[in-house]
Amino acid sequence: MEKFNTHTGLVVPLDIANVDTDQIIPKQFLQKTERIGFGVHLFHDSRYLDHAGTQVNPDFILNKAEYKGSSILLARKNFGCGSSREHAPWALQEFGFKVIIAPSFADIFYGNCINVGLLPIILKEAEIEQLFKLSADTQLTLKVDLPNNVITCGELSFTFSLNEFQQYSLENGVDSVGWTLDKLDTIKAFEAKMPAWQ
Amino acid sequence: MTTTNPQTMYEKLWQNHLVEDAKGQTPLLYVDRHLIHEVTSPQAFASLRFHNRPVRHPERTIATMDHNISTRSIKIDAAGEGAANQLRALAINCKDFGIELFDMGHKNQGIAHVIGPELGLTLPGTIIVCGDSHTATHGAFGALAFGIGTSEVEHVFATQTLRQNKAKTMKIEVKGQVGSGISAKDIILAIIGKTGSAGATGYVVEYCGEAIEALSMEERMTVCNMSIEFGAKAGLIAPDQTTFDYVEGKEYAPKGEVFSQAVADWKKLKSDDDAIFDAVLTLAAKDIKAQVTWGTNPGQVISVDGTVPSPDDFSDPTEKESCIKALKYMDLTPGTKMTDIQVNKVFIGSCTNSRIEDLRAAAGVVQQYQGQQVIEGVDAIIVPGSYRVKEQAESEGLDKIFTDAGFEWRLPGCSMCLGMNDDVLEEGDRCASTSNRNFEGRQGRGSRTHLVSPEMAAAAAITGHFVDLNS
Incomplete structure (x- = not known):
């Protein structure tokens, strides 16, 4: 996993609550055995007017010229609800997103983002509202500083927090499986004490 | 004399599975049962191969073909090329890593969350995971069961553990008895209607009350299945005689003396009477309509x-x-x-x-x-x-x-x-x-x-x- 330190990027505001992972990456694109090839299908049903994905929907915000190249997704509450498909963060990442900012995330999606190195940031509703207003008026660029847990934009700043180990993992690009395999003796000791039925 | 604080069922399950809670690290939990299917596993297997890592406990892992398959034919190619590729990849991966697979036409094949319970793979007091958000179904047995992403599937393959933050607890009590013709689906939809689709995000929910206790195991599965639909990490129902009777004699369930010991342990799982939940929701069963x-x-x-x-x-x-x-x-x-x-x-x-x-x-x-x-x-x-x-x-x-x-x-x-x-x-x-x-x-x-x-x-x-x- 790539290390995450700071990131400065353009914000695209997606003003929809309860965005589910079926919307982020519809099921017909899950039939791959690789981790790549999902970005092109991100938000397929919204980005394209036809099922085949040949006609771009000009009204969908990700298709608007002023948001081209955006790397920070500003979202509403309960982002990433529904299916546990990790293909959703893979698709967001491959499309170019490094950070997602929302007032709340669905639990599984949030964990999946951390595990793939896509930074999910929770801000207060009022702060989210402020960012939506700012991004509606102008092209909003934010600097996200993970080591210092702060987002800045000119004079404005917003602080956020992550669980200690998740912050460490993202900053250091930890191979979480390798990290746990170093604890194999502890796991074996636990197994030795388990009851027979378990 | 030491006293133990009253605990919820979730806290007991957590404690029983806590491998390590090191300072500055997310707690490490033991996973008893890992169910896998063709859609969310191939990239996890690929990463194991890349790192030259084995599946640590293939015998704790069970694979089925369910998401992609045709419902008109048992032929692997019947649901298109993409599906067939994933199904073939699952078969190869299971063979290479020594995992039991219920493939097309196998007598045990079916939806992961249907076969787990019916084969006795789902046991009270266990942690069960699967790369599918409806894994919460197995909570009907008093198992801590939840959906995971593919990176976590890989983590379980390699270590038989997962890192998890502790969730908050919510008690949902359905008092009294439902009216005639009201199903378990109506109960859970009514609950979700009350909480909203994200009402339990960050919580593990425990369903209780007379209306829940009166449900059969299959009805309890319907209730727990939809826990994710209002954001819950997992849904739990305390195991009771209905649960033990259902599990006893199932193909993969413990037998004889081991089963008796298991039941004795499972009886200790229910939340203590004075356990404190972070949130409580109460519904009157008689008010629930279709x-x-x-x-x-x-x-x-x-x-x-x-x-x-x-x-x-x-x-x-x-x-x-x-x-x-x-x-x-x-x-x-x-x-x-x-x-x-x-x-x-x-x-x-x-x-x-x-x-x-x-x-x-x-x-x-x-x-x-x-x-x-x-x-x-x-x-x-x-x-x-x-x-x-x-x-x-x-x-x-x-x-x-x-x-x-x-x-x-x-x-x-x-x-x-x-x-x-x-x-x-x-x-x-x-x-x-x-x-x-x-x-x-x-x-x-x-x-x-x-x-x-x-x-x-x-x-x-x-x-x-x-x-x-x-x-």
Whole structure:
């Protein structure tokens, strides 16, 4: 996993609550055995007017010229609800997103983002509202500083927090499986004490 | 003398599985059972190969083919090239890593969350994970069960553990008894209607109360299955005699003395009387009516004797906006009676409602209509959850009741719940579905899903609209 330190990027505001992972990456694109090839299908049903994905929907915000190249997704509450498909963060990442900012995330999606190195940031509703207003008026660029847990934009700043180990993992690009395999003796000791039925 | 603080069931399960809680690290939990399927596992296997790591406990891992498969043929190629590639990859991966696989046509094959319980792979007091959000189903046994992403699938493969932050706890008590004809699906939809679709995000929910205790194991599975639909990490029901009787004698369940010891341990799992929950929700069972969703998330649900709500019914601006968006997508007008909504597709199946009791309930409704057929213009399919369910249903003649009435009787699989195979709705189709999600496009781009019980789905197939079976 790539290390995450700071990131400065353009914000695209997606003003929809309860965005589910079926919307982020519809099921017909899950039939791959690789981790790549999902970005092109991100938000397929919204980005394209036809099922085949040949006609771009000009009204969908990700298709608007002023948001081209955006790397920070500003979202509403309960982002990433529904299916546990990790293909959703893979698709967001491959499309170019490094950070997602929302007032709340669905639990599984949030964990999946951390595990793939896509930074999910929770801000207060009022702060989210402020960012939506700012991004509606102008092209909003934010600097996200993970080591210092702060987002800045000119004079404005917003602080956020992550669980200690998740912050460490993202900053250091930890191979979480390798990290746990170093604890194999502890796991074996636990197994030795388990009851027979378990 | 030491005293122990009263604990919830979740806290006991957590404590029993805590391998390590090191400072500055996310706690490490032991995973007893890992269920896998073709869609969310291939990238995890690829990463194991890349790092030259084995599956640490292949005997704790069970694979089934369910998400992608055809419900018309047991041939691996019947559901298209993409599906076939994933199914073949699963077979190769299971062979290479020594994992038992229930592949196409195997007597144990079926939806992961149907076969786990019916084979005795699902045990109280265990942690069960699967790369599928409806893993919460197994919480019906008093197992801590939850869906995970593919990176976590890999972590479990390699270590048989997972790192998890501790969730908050919510008690949902359903007091008294439900009225006649009210199903487990109605109970859980009514709960989600009350909490909203994200009402339990960050929580592990424990369902209790007389109405929950009175449920069969299969009904409890329906309730726990939809825990994720209001954001819960997992749903739990305390194991009791109903649970032990169900588990005893199942193929993979412990036997003899080991089973007795297990039951003794399982009896200790229930929440202590004075355990404190972070949140409590209480419902009166007698107030729960048959439910139908009208919107595009499972929280947008109403009693069948109600009407389609108006955006003005919501004071929260986000809910109001969601209502406007949902009504547009669903092509519904506020004030329309739910019983006036016409459907042209019916799907009875999915890990929520495809077990034998679900099929019996649906068949019972079909019989009440005394020889009436699925109404013209409606296509109705029944997809049993597993080969065992299918076989049992056929031995009871349920398949005959369905096919005589014009339903299609299909082979087991996830099918139209998510439409990864060719069981997909067309744009504009309106479906009465016993599945778990009514998201935009879930069953097919531009299609409209109404979540209902098997009884309601069967009635909708015969009449072409939703029916208040109690009126």
